[in-house]
Amino acid sequence: MALTLEQLNAADAATATDLLDGLYEHSPWIAAKALEQRPFKSMAHIKHAMAHVLAESSEQAKLDLIRAHPELAGKQMETNTLTAESTNEQKKAGLTNCTPEELEHIRKLNAEYGKRFGFPFILAVRGARGLGLSKAEIIATFERRMFNHPDYEQAEALRNIHRIAEIRLNDKFGYEPVEGNEVWDWQERLSTNSDPGYAEKGQLTVTYLTDAHRACAQRISHWMREIGFDEVEIDAVGNVVGRYKAATEGAKTLLTGSHYDTVRNGGKYDGRLGIFVPMACVQQLAKQGKRLPFNIEVVGFSEEEGQRYKATFLGSGALVGDFKNEWLEQKDADGITLREAMTHAGLCIDDIPKLERDPAKYLGFVEVHIEQGPVLNELDIPLGIVTSINGSARYVCEFIGMASHAGTTPMNRRRDAAAGVAELSLYIEKRAGQDGDSVATIGQLNVPSGSVNVVPGRCQFSLDLRAPTNEQRDAMINDIMAEMAAIAERRGLRYSTELSMKAAAAPSAPEWQKRWENAVNDLGVPLFRMPSGAGHDAMKLHEIMPQAMLFVRGMNAGISHNPLEASTSDDMQLSVDAFTHLLHQLAQEQK
Numbered sequence: 001m002a003l004t005l006e007q008l009n010a011a012d013a014a015t016a017t018d019l020l021d022g023l024y025e026h027s028p029w030i031a032a033k034a035l036e037q038r039p040f041k042s043m044a045h046i047k048h049a050m051a052h053v054l055a056e057s058s059e060q061a062k063l064d065l066i067r068a069h070p071e072l073a074g075k076q077m078e079t080n081t082l083t084a085e086s087t088n089e090q091k092k093a094g095l096t097n098c099t100p101e102e103l104e105h106i107r108k109l110n111a112e113y114g115k116r117f118g119f120p121f122i123l124a125v126r127g128a129r130g131l132g133l134s135k136a137e138i139i140a141t142f143e144r145r146m147f148n149h150p151d152y153e154q155a156e157a158l159r160n161i162h163r164i165a166e167i168r169l170n171d172k173f174g175y176e177p178v179e180g181n182e183v184w185d186w187q188e189r190l191s192t193n194s195d196p197g198y199a200e201k202g203q204l205t206v207t208y209l210t211d212a213h214r215a216c217a218q219r220i221s222h223w224m225r226e227i228g229f230d231e232v233e234i235d236a237v238g239n240v241v242g243r244y245k246a247a248t249e250g251a252k253t254l255l256t257g258s259h260y261d262t263v264r265n266g267g268k269y270d271g272r273l274g275i276f277v278p279m280a281c282v283q284q285l286a287k288q289g290k291r292l293p294f295n296i297e298v299v300g301f302s303e304e305e306g307q308r309y310k311a312t313f314l315g316s317g318a319l320v321g322d323f324k325n326e327w328l329e330q331k332d333a334d335g336i337t338l339r340e341a342m343t344h345a346g347l348c349i350d351d352i353p354k355l356e357r358d359p360a361k362y363l364g365f366v367e368v369h370i371e372q373g374p375v376l377n378e379l380d381i382p383l384g385i386v387t388s389i390n391g392s393a394r395y396v397c398e399f400i401g402m403a404s405h406a407g408t409t410p411m412n413r414r415r416d417a418a419a420g421v422a423e424l425s426l427y428i429e430k431r432a433g434q435d436g437d438s439v440a441t442i443g444q445l446n447v448p449s450g451s452v453n454v455v456p457g458r459c460q461f462s463l464d465l466r467a468p469t470n471e472q473r474d475a476m477i478n479d480i481m482a483e484m485a486a487i488a489e490r491r492g493l494r495y496s497t498e499l500s501m502k503a504a505a506a507p508s509a510p511e512w513q514k515r516w517e518n519a520v521n522d523l524g525v526p527l528f529r530m531p532s533g534a535g536h537d538a539m540k541l542h543e544i545m546p547q548a549m550l551f552v553r554g555m556n557a558g559i560s561h562n563p564l565e566a567s568t569s570d571d572m573q574l575s576v577d578a579f580t581h582l583l584h585q586l587a588q589e590q591k
Contacts, residue, residue: 002174045524124163180573228286238302247291257299267565372560386549391505403457509546519581
């Protein structure tokens with residue numbers, strides 16, 4: 001008989017602790033302490049309560065918990081002394097059926113890992129979907145994490161322990177994240193489409209209007225029709241647009257969605273999560289035969305990343321009337337113009353102006369997106385409320401000094417351009433850090449015709465500067481430019497700067513941010529507000545209508561634009577639940 005929240009909340013302390021026995025390996029104290037926070041509003045509430053207990057515990061208690069876990073395919077497995085929970089997990093991952101060669105390799109990894117870190121390697125072997133990782137995936141993760149910093153690896157071990165506990169809790173409650181699993185599966189199936197040159201390597205790359213890109217559009221449109229959307233089309237720029245009609249004619253529309261193109265060798269969830277979460281919500285409504293007092297329009301934007309053509313936000317830009325005709329003459333690496341690519345794909349270029357939306361007909365725009373950063377992951381919080389999408393500015397810069405002999409030029413007589421950039425780099429790190437939410441990066445640095453025995457006479461570099469408000473960004477820009485001038489003066493250098501991009505900040509509309517907050521709070525998940533350092537389609541829609549975003553925690557330190565990008569189906573379920581709650585709030589407000 002599956003456990004229920006009502007049972008757990010009503011039980012006395014000793015009984016409740018017994019009911020949660022086995023979640024954390026040989027460590028019932030975590031659940032016992034978390035139970036002091038009853039009554040629990042949801043399973044997510046329980047999970048966070050336990051994560052909070054461990055976060056507040058001593059370093060020794062954390063180490064003791066990690067060391068209470070068995071090695072993967074280790075002696076305890078061989079001697080049948082694993083807990084029932086660990087036996088089940090290692091069996092599902094195939095670790096109880098290793099070949100002699102696999103077993104020997106894992107034994108060596110266990111020994112090397114234990115010597116380096118002083119505790120066993122911990123991995124939630126049932127994985128992000130709960131079905132079990134393959135042995136190849138387990139071994140690859142083992143090998144990769146061997147090179148982590150010890151402090152980071154200890155934190156990663158604890159995060160995996162929380163994931164293990166989450167899956168075990170699901171088992172106790174007989175709980176399955178049904179919609180989260182479907183969202184996860186949609187993304188997995190869509191990721192089988194990839195551009196030539198990457199598909200052969202098992203890498204995901206989907207750039208604008210390639211065969212893989214068009215196949216993705218067809219798949220998404222097919223799924224939309226299959227699950228109950230009333231109207232589905234692929235528009236004049238390749239956006240996939242699905243509409244679920246309101247209960248009455250003439251109602252306004254809630255706009256949502258994200259992009260389905262990817263960076264080269266990217267991840268499966270960036271953008272796509274924001275298409276499939278609202279699709280899952282529409283699927284629920286269609287199954288129930290339920291209509292809301294507003295239309296729902298889900299858009300899979302065709303282009304956001306600017307990978308094949310330098311026409312970033314092409315998909316969402318078309319909806320706000322910001323498609324630039326000069327883009328049509330841009331050429332890709334093979335010399336194919338954007339115009340030619342669109343014509344070949346059967347898109348009607350003359351219809352692009354018709355895509356512009358009338359904001360008077362819309363309630364607003366909301367977007368769900370994987371965080372693409374480490375913050376939620378480190379805090380063990382599944383959802384984040386986006387307060388603003390950072391304003392940004394990019395510059396192409398150069399310091400010019402004097403190239404001279406590295407052996408004969410005294411240190412106090414050099415005009416070293418690279419040293420000037422190095423000094424500036426340390427300054428921008430400190431300057432951005434004083435704001436808290438500002439970030440500054442020198443991502444490209446080049447010494448033209450550099451030589452090992454020549455003092456650099458020129459150094460070219462980039463500047464990427466971002467902050468939650470335009471004022472904060474501009475203040476940082478002014479300080480950095482002033483410091484650049486001061487460094488040049490001190491070091492006898494000249495310098496140049498060229499602004500290559502500037503984007504305004506897009507603060508979340510307060511009423512829409514509040515709706516996300518209400519939804520997250522109702523799920524029993526802690527409220528965490530944060531800016532977005534990355535750009536999103538919501539930035540473009542912000543130009544004509546109110547917008548607000550919800551972030552979903554990523555795994556592997558929240559890494560994104562990378563094959564290691566990942567999230568769990570449990571966290572995806574929470575985002576579906578939060579979106580559903582937002583829809584219900586809107587429905588109540590429209591009555």
